[in-house]
Amino acid sequence: MEVNVEARRILAVSISKLYASRSQRGGLRLHRSLLLSMVMRSARDIYHSSRESEQPNGEQPATEEPMDTNCDPKEKARLAPDLADTSADMAPGVSDKLDESDCDITEDKENLSPAKQSRKRRGKASAAPDFLPSKRARLEPGEERYAAPVGSCRAGVGDYRSALTLNQVIPAF
């Protein structure tokens, strides 16, 4: 699909711009980083929603939930093979902070710059403290736990603000 191809290209261009801006004189510009991340978000969402509509079961979730508790298990099964290699061995506390761009383009390694493939180790402060309840979804009877897909990958084009983390995009000031 044309939109799909364009979305992937824009995503790749955005990432290289983000990477290039790190070596800019005067430091990272917050405004520019924010705009780049928004374009990446749009491109990523359109990419995923266009891939979804290509699938036989094109049902989209009505609302977007960061932790995917409302998802159709069939869709989970469909997506899981794509993401299993990236998220299967991730702890629950870390998976929701997974870098979106890494997750989405692991299958597109040629466009990925080497630096971006390294997963940044999260500081202790950002891992979920152990006195908080687990963020894993409560399973309904009969459901199996699949590898948790990253929250907003399957969101519709509309509202995707809540789930995106900008860890890789907005530097910690």
Next chain:
Amino acid sequence: GLFTFLGGTPSDVQWCFSQVKGAMDDDVAEADIISTVEFNQSGELLATGDKGGRVVIFQQEPESKNQPLRRGEYNVYSTFQSHEPEFDYLKSLEIEEKINKIRWLPQKNAAHFLLSTNDKTIKLWKISERDKRPEGYNLKEEDGRYKDPSTITALRVPVLTPMDLMVEASPRRVFANAHTYHINSISINSDCETYLSADDLRINLWHQEITDRSFNIVDIKPANMEDLTEVITAAEFHPNQCNTFVYSSSKGTIRLCDMRASALCDKHTKLFEEPEDPNNRSFFSEIISSISDVKFSNNGRYMMTRDYLSVKIWDLCMETRPVETYQVHEYLRSKLCSLYENDCIFDKFECCWNGNDSVVMTGSYNNFFRMFDRGYQQDVTYEASRENSRPRSILKPRKISTGGKRKKDEISVDSLDFSKKIIHTAWHPLDNIIAVATTNNLYIFQDKLN
């Protein structure tokens, strides 16, 4: 002067080339790139800042009696290094010396004062003239050495004698260490005592005399930076209400704040926002709706905003939509992807009003700039180029061909030079004189006096 424009339709106004400042070679040194242009309140002085941290001030010569219909030329009055590159050792970041904004203080005495800012530090500069010097000291030689007291037999008072005019620029105040993010705006309050400075997330209020503290009046930094959705892109004080200021955002909204309401103006008094046209939605909708400049009209009843493709005029009494919208270069809408790739989509165009708020002006690509007449609802495109720069030659309106057939003298969209952009423009506050900055040249145009 001010009323010549009211006399006729815009087609009667003929803009002529007056002067061009800057190097003529095509090889542009990065330090020479002009980054801000500003007339002072009388229009007598025109200041430019550049990427190399320098400020150049031009002064208009008085009209000569021999040629009463010709306005005076602008000649260099003062040049000084305002900011130097610095290094933030804590963050391992270089701080650019580029001058982001210059704002003139209203003149109170013989000296002129201006504020100039880079990404992190604002400086108050005093520009003063010296055309006399004291001579004939009683106790000192001409070269400054003290005389032997035993040789002094008479009392003599030094006399001020004329000397060649010297214009001195001295930094009077340095306002530093108040901004974590990059400063994008400074604006002087009509109370003549305070001014604001704005960065991506915060706006600070300063007293012009006090450098060791400022008051934070807007803070939009979220508790968790991952929740960041918008940044401040520009801010300005109302021209005559000293309690009112506006700030624009990367989301295309403008907030008007009243400092009397509370110390921290996080809650706006008014929010100006136009609903997005769903037909125009694209990957780049957010970028092109980001406001790059906001300017109050001189009469204080309107404000103008510039986003990537348009200029909008807002009535301060109406928050729901602008009262006027002017398309600057709508033909670029279908080229946003290429403009994203070559970074042009991030260009932050500025805009300005003429003295009586009847015309607004903004820049574009290919060294084009556009004027929109609000009364007659006419617009015109001109080009700033060396080829059209014979003395007093009349500027010819330019046309861009968007359809299939290109007429003679029209320029096709594909032949536009996107490396030649006019970001900064300024209009003389009282007269039809404009200053337009291309990459490293400053063009001055004026209307033809008959």
